[in-house]
Amino acid sequence: MRIPDETRGQLALKFAVLFPHLDERQRRLLMAAEARALGHGGVRAVAQAAAMSETTVRRGVFEIEAGQAPLGRVRRPGGGRKRISVLDQGLRPALLALVEPDERGDPMSPLRWTVKSTRALARELTLAGHKVSADTVADLLREESFSLQAAAKTLEGAQHADRDAQFRYLNERAREHRDAGQADR
Structure with a gap:
């Protein structure tokens, strides 16, 4: 199914307004909900509108379909940049x-x-x-x-x-x- 350009533009505007207020998991879930609502071709359309990877949108769809409970944190343990x-x-x-x-x-x-x-x-x-x-x-x-x-200076006499x-x-x-x-x- 071909997603109209007007729909992509509306999605891009929605994402531009909401993304700064969401953490990465919330962004994924929002994109996934939009992709599911669009049906066939929704993942690609949402990924393009959000300037994100299709893999990220698919991961969000998987999380919604799996019915995963909220993590209580943004990243899974071990996620994020290494020291x-x-x-x-x-x-x-x-x-x-x-x-x-x-x-x-x-x-x-x-x-x-x-x-x-x-x-x-x-x-x-x-x-x-x-x-x-x-x-x-x-x-x-x-x-x-x-x-x-820091070493504290004292006036005990001349230093050697x-x-x-x-x-x-x-x-x-x-x-x-x-x-x-x-x-x-």
Whole structure:
């Protein structure tokens, strides 16, 4: 059956008005209801009017015909975009390589932090080919047991000129002891 162009135009207008107010499942179900009402050729006509895939419209028709109860959520579990750390397996090692030389903290304590900001780290990672935001960097650092608290400045006296070198030395010694199995002694 040939769906008149006027009907397609009316559908396109209806979808343009309603779609911004609906989630993806609601859009699918609306398109499916319209396709069923049109009968033969309805799926293609609705897909064209909505500028969507016919597969999406068919999935909506299947959901209506199956009588599925509302999901209580928009996507099924596992749906949606995957985390960048899952898609880019080299991201976490690259981040840890960036913070390792400047890692701070008591060598005997699990609390670790870095002097680099999440924005600076995100910029460096992006330049290295890992497109990532500062928020994602913060999430990854938290997962690696880093504290994101900024160091508070105190006026306790002059800082030692080789303070960074001292921390690097302590971190290297702590790593050597940990690798030798002496971390708990």
